[in-house]
Amino acid sequence: MAEEKKSRLYALKPIIERWPAVSKPEGHVNFRTKIFWTILCLVIYFILTNVMIFGLKGDVIDLFEQYRFIMAGASGSIMHLGIGPIVTASIILQLFVGAKIINLDLTKKEDKAIYQGTQKILVIVMIIVEAVPQIFGYLQPSGGMVGMVGPEMANLIIVLQLIMGALLVFFMDELISKWGIGSGISLFIAAGVSQAIFTGLFNWLPVQSGVISLSNPPAGVIPGTYYMATSMSLGDMMSWGYQTMFIGAPSIGYQNAIIPLIGTIVIFFIVVYAESSRIELPLAHGKVRGARGRYPIRLIYASNIPVILMAALLANINMFAMLLYNSKLPLLGHQWWLGKYDMAISTQPLAGGAWYLSSPGGINNWLMPIMGGGYGGHAAWQFAIKIIIYLTVMIFGSILFAKFWIETTNMGAADVAKQIQGSGMQIPGFRRDPRVLKKVLERYIPVVTVIGGAAVGALAGFADLIGTVGNASGTGVLLTVGIMIRMYEDIAKEQAMEMHPVLRGFFGNE
Numbered sequence: 001m002a003e004e005k006k007s008r009l010y011a012l013k014p015i016i017e018r019w020p021a022v023s024k025p026e027g028h029v030n031f032r033t034k035i036f037w038t039i040l041c042l043v044i045y046f047i048l049t050n051v052m053i054f055g056l057k058g059d060v061i062d063l064f065e066q067y068r069f070i071m072a073g074a075s076g077s078i079m080h081l082g083i084g085p086i087v088t089a090s091i092i093l094q095l096f097v098g099a100k101i102i103n104l105d106l107t108k109k110e111d112k113a114i115y116q117g118t119q120k121i122l123v124i125v126m127i128i129v130e131a132v133p134q135i136f137g138y139l140q141p142s143g144g145m146v147g148m149v150g151p152e153m154a155n156l157i158i159v160l161q162l163i164m165g166a167l168l169v170f171f172m173d174e175l176i177s178k179w180g181i182g183s184g185i186s187l188f189i190a191a192g193v194s195q196a197i198f199t200g201l202f203n204w205l206p207v208q209s210g211v212i213s214l215s216n217p218p219a220g221v222i223p224g225t226y227y228m229a230t231s232m233s234l235g236d237m238m239s240w241g242y243q244t245m246f247i248g249a250p251s252i253g254y255q256n257a258i259i260p261l262i263g264t265i266v267i268f269f270i271v272v273y274a275e276s277s278r279i280e281l282p283l284a285h286g287k288v289r290g291a292r293g294r295y296p297i298r299l300i301y302a303s304n305i306p307v308i309l310m311a312a313l314l315a316n317i318n319m320f321a322m323l324l325y326n327s328k329l330p331l332l333g334h335q336w337w338l339g340k341y342d343m344a345i346s347t348q349p350l351a352g353g354a355w356y357l358s359s360p361g362g363i364n365n366w367l368m369p370i371m372g373g374g375y376g377g378h379a380a381w382q383f384a385i386k387i388i389i390y391l392t393v394m395i396f397g398s399i400l401f402a403k404f405w406i407e408t409t410n411m412g413a414a415d416v417a418k419q420i421q422g423s424g425m426q427i428p429g430f431r432r433d434p435r436v437l438k439k440v441l442e443r444y445i446p447v448v449t450v451i452g453g454a455a456v457g458a459l460a461g462f463a464d465l466i467g468t469v470g471n472a473s474g475t476g477v478l479l480t481v482g483i484m485i486r487m488y489e490d491i492a493k494e495q496a497m498e499m500h501p502v503l504r505g506f507f508g509n510e
Helices: 008-018 033-049 084-098 109-135 143-149 150-178 186-201 219-232 234-248 256-274 303-327 367-373 380-408 413-422 434-441 445-466 472-499
Strands: 278-284 292-298 340-342 346-351
Touching: 008 109, 008 434, 033 186, 033 472, 084 109, 084 219, 084 256, 084 303, 084 380, 109 150, 143 150, 186 219, 186 278, 186 303, 186 472, 219 234, 219 256, 256 445, 256 472, 292 445, 303 340, 303 346, 303 380, 303 445, 303 472, 367 380, 367 413, 380 445, 413 434, 413 445, 445 472
Parallel strands: none
Antiparallel strands: 278 292, 340 346
């Protein structure tokens, strides 16, 4: 009977066992080795973001333009797909397991191995699914490439380069998770967003090519604000200067203004405070008298992963809505209510369901239209509804993914109880029994998971309303701050385990 209840995914077990993967270290990996592999992957990532796709036409239409920094890639480069296929595969499996469509019990070691192996296979499938549509009018081969090998072969070469880049990201993520520190996905997101923020702050080059002028100021917020403040007349300052310096001017492409800078700073401090908020359970060693400690349960318990998954989900919704609008499929093709697009203007939706789910993109794109009575064919009330829908989806979606995430990453009450029990620690006043520990942890972990998921979803949503320096998106900044804090803590933990090997068992490393 037990065999009959097994998931059909067990049929993939022979493939999973032979699937190419980065081998796990057989013993403890020392701190220097972990730092080496982490930095090496980061350097390779930056190099690959500057390697452009061979044979590509100059005009690149980016399906992920709105979510580019969260996708951790560079438009038109070999890293064009970024981490999109990895997180999309994770979303699909989490939703299927959570809805019981796939019968897997992730508390069982064998089922979890099948889950992780299936996810690797699904990543390859999603790489192909996201790579192939790019050649249908978005990433077009150059005339020279077409003349040399023909249109079909030219398109195939572009798709193969996209697949190669996505596979490199996948294996680097796996390499960091097994031989490095932290998560490769998180590290690549932080790297891309940090680069965008630095450029948005200090870029002295003009917004558009040409000579610097009041209609073409330096793109960075610091040199741009200084130039406008010292070059404008009092009349210009009163009529349009203050507005440009504080909230930007999309008409001239100037986005790095003072309000987005303040928004970025505010997000930084809120995330630092939220990351430091925690409940600490007292622990005592069962055999060594006087040996005490604390187990911290963070407010943002599931970290920033729920927001990454939500952003990837919205990016995929935008991509498929765009593909459907530009297709001739019956019933679904070119339907404005799914999402209306004008590729000559932007890859962002202009109307329909995709527009209501798209990022607000800063004050200029929602508050000013509401105060002005509407913009772009939308009334003020439609912009207000869009903001409500976007925040609701971000908050409730992040809660859902937070709950799924802790169940798939040994962060649930049962797994934490086993870790504490295995380290020889116990909660004073309670029997040294994992079932008792589990009941105590169940008072906190599920509640904190929901509150933390809602908190990061709300923070990301409100950050997108304010706007950020470098146009990195509020979600990207929130993720980056959280990632950097976790990276610092992971490095401190690795150093502590290097000095005190007994701690490895408590942290689940051995």
